[in-house]
Amino acid sequence: MDKEERAFYEKLEGKGVSRRDFMKFCTFLTATMGLSSSFIPKVAEVFAAPAQRTPVIWLHFGECTGCTEAAIRAMYPWIDQLVLEVLDVEYQETIMAAAGHQAEEQLHNAVEKYKGKFICVVEGAIATKFNGGYGKVAGKTFLQTAKEVCSKAAGVICIGQCSSYGNIQAAKPNPGGYKGVGAALGIKTVNIAGCPPNPINFVGTIVNYLLLGKLPALDDIGRPLFAYGQTIHDNCPRRGHFESGEFVEVFGSKEAAEGYCLFKVGCRGPETYNNCSIVKFNGGTSWPVQAGHPCIGCSQPDFWDKFTPFYQEL
Ligand code: SF4
Ligand code: SF4
The missing domain is CATH 4.10.480.10 (Cytochrome-c3 hydrogenase, C-terminal domain)
Structure with missing residues (x-):
């Protein structure tokens, strides 16, 4: 075990999480991802000694923030922090300190700095009728922001049913023409479907990317097969x-x-x-x-x- 890994396990112990608990979680995650048990040490390494932190820009559109709550709070009380440590979360409205113009500037700077390299995680559906006029933040429609940011991302992961397929925003009569991100922008997205989605399916998708350098195999409507097969x-x-x-x-x-x-x-x-x-x-x-x-x-x-x-x- 190198210095970095030792420091990682000491930090975990400081939170009251034993190495055994952590390995139990890695075993569970590896099985959920449909990988053989020989991958367990490699999955552990993704957290304990991350090769590099992947930049993430996390957008919120028409939704209730339940997916963020599910992802960062409801699972293992300590896993949220591990996930946030292997990722370089540049923009996430629920957990970031910045607000107003400062936050807008942070979004713009992160998109330019990591153009073509960041993962865009989207939570929430997008209004498409009336030029997207039924959904705005900071004077811009969700549609404008999604087009600007998603077009510069290395990949787009939709977390939850709203960004995946529109969810309740898209239920009849749907006056704003709400849609999921893929349908609103005409792009392919990875869809972690569900209301809320199970956080383990989001974590498994991210770990698959960090471990194997690619997003997982998907079904014909964009859902990872390991979870929705x-x-x-x-x-x-x-x-x-x-x-x-x-x-x-x-x-x-x-x-x-x-x-x-x-x-x-x-x-x-x-x-x-x-x-x-x-x-x-x-x-x-x-x-x-x-x-x-x-x-x-x-x-x-x-x-x-x-x-x-x-x-x-x-
Ligand atoms: S049991 Fe069905 S409705 Fe409930 S969370 Fe799972 S997929 Fe959704
Ligand atoms: S057996 Fe099938 S229909 Fe019956 S409770 Fe289970 S999932 Fe639902």
Whole structure:
């Protein structure tokens, strides 16, 4: 172990995180990314001895900031800091100290300085009707800012359902013509879908890039296959009850507590691609179907219009 790695583990211990806990996290992350266990030490190295810090510009458009909250707070309480340390976050409105003109200047300078080299992370949908007039920050429309910044990025990662496919902003009647970033700008994006997305899928995408020098393989709507290659239903622990026809008819019933299938109370698991049942939320504590709530299809395009009313069998 070199000096840098030793300092890294001492710092972790200072936060009350043992090396064993950290390696457990790296094992979990490696498995989530679909890599063999031989990659675990390499994944650990990405955090412990990063070769270089990748510049990131993180834009916020029409959204609730839940994705930032999910990414930086809700998982392992210490992983947010590790991720922020392997990345060089040049602009992020929620966590940066600068405000107003100072913040605008920081965005402009970072885009020019790292032109063609930075990753643009986008959170939020973009208004496209009336020249984008339904969404503005600092006198510029989301559409203008997105065009200026994304066109100069090495790659664009959409975090969450809003930037991926428009989400609730794009639900009918959608007067502002809100769309996801790819559709609004006519570009290819990596879409970490979900409302909110699971932070591990964002971290896995970033680590894949740092480790292998490329973004992960995607499905035909831009979602990383390691996370969105199978449906919720494929890996649901209630699946045996689906097959034997044992359904929950009423919320809060004895059947729900016993883990019967939620299809009749609206579960969209059979049509929804995501890995919630495998990686779960909040450090692997639970996930909606485990807690007795049907999957509402939050990582599928148009899920508000296509899947509502949520609690009725399709
Ligand atoms: S609860 Fe949903 S995901 Fe699970 S088996 Fe039933 S329909 Fe499939
Ligand atoms: S279970 Fe379904 S609705 Fe819930 S977070 Fe996962 S994909 Fe979204």
